[in-house]
Amino acid sequence: MELIFGLSFLLLGIIFGSFINAWVWRIENNLSVAKGRSICPHCKHKLAWYDLVPVLSYITLKGKCRYCKAKISRQYPIIELTTGLLFMSTYILLSPASIQGWVQLGIILLISILLVAAYIYDAKHMELPEIFMLPAIALGVVYFGLNIIWQGYTAMIPQSIAIAVFVLAYVALWYFSKGQWLGAGDIRLAAIMALVLTPKQLLVGVFAAYLIGSIYGVFIIIKSKKKRGVKVPFGPFLIIGFYFGLFFGTQIANWYLSFI
Ligand SMILES: [Zn+2]
Incomplete structure (x- = not known):
């Protein structure tokens, strides 16, 4: 049970890490967080859901945009994983x-x-x-x-x-x-x-x-x-x-x- 909870918080953190990346990007570019679909900042191609799976998309795409092959910043998977690990560690530390x-x-x-x-x-x-x-x-x-x-x-x-x-x-x-x-x-x-x-x-x-x-x-x-x-x-x-x-x-x- 503890393990299932721990892994759930890891996953939850990875999902929030992905949200954080998108949020910061939108603030850097003066966009509203609620509006608009995610696009490749290089070729402006709209991204499909399978381009946006945290960590996994980066690995399967080998760190490059599916459409224009521009490099995707390593910031994305690193922040996703870090947030996942933070969530899991905080859960284990506090063990509510x-x-x-x-x-x-x-x-x-x-x-x-x-x-x-x-x-x-x-x-x-x-x-x-x-x-x-x-x-x-x-x-x-x-x-x-x-x-x-x-x-x-x-x-x-x-x-x-x-x-x-x-x-x-x-x-x-x-x-x-x-x-x-x-x-x-x-x-x-x-x-x-x-x-x-x-x-x-x-x-x-x-x-x-x-x-x-x-x-x-x-x-x-x-x-x-x-x-x-x-x-x-x-x-x-x-x-x-x-x-x-x-x-x-x-x-x-x-x-x-x-x-x-
Ligand atoms: Zn692109």
Whole structure:
């Protein structure tokens, strides 16, 4: 039964991954998400359902458009598989056994759809659009509010402090660097992380984000042989950090604390 549920969430995530790809593409091209059929961006040929099967179409078409043989971006199957794995892992991590657990899982999966979309957009355009970030913040507030109702306010005081400290630190960084080190989108992302993650998960997640981000930054500087003017969006690393904290934060923090 567990296995069937796990595989169902994998499949569900792959389908949502396909939706995310289409959604981001439509936002990049200023199209409405509800209107119009999918087309090949190269030859504008309308795509049939069998061209749009997540992952499988990419494999059977060998990564090329059926009609004009233009290369299809690897982004599509990678995002589909990643979203599938995220959905499955989140289900296994939370393994809901009550209505509360299923509600929490549902909210985190909805936030994940928005964060994966934000990840793609920020990696490509160095911007975290409001259309992804604002609904994700709203979902984060609902998630945190439900935790207060279910666990009682006193149990949530440490996280309330963590949210205030973390978001204020980001606002201060943004203010004093005049928006040079981070953008308004990063503050929103920080708020989403703090609303969903426990303080331990948040600390580990943020640490992981900066560690991975700096390693990547050094790698890019070496590769481009430039010392200045290399801009790397930080949003994707915070999003990776969010999942790192969610999945491993509690264990890593407890392990670290056991030495003190
Ligand atoms: Zn084509």
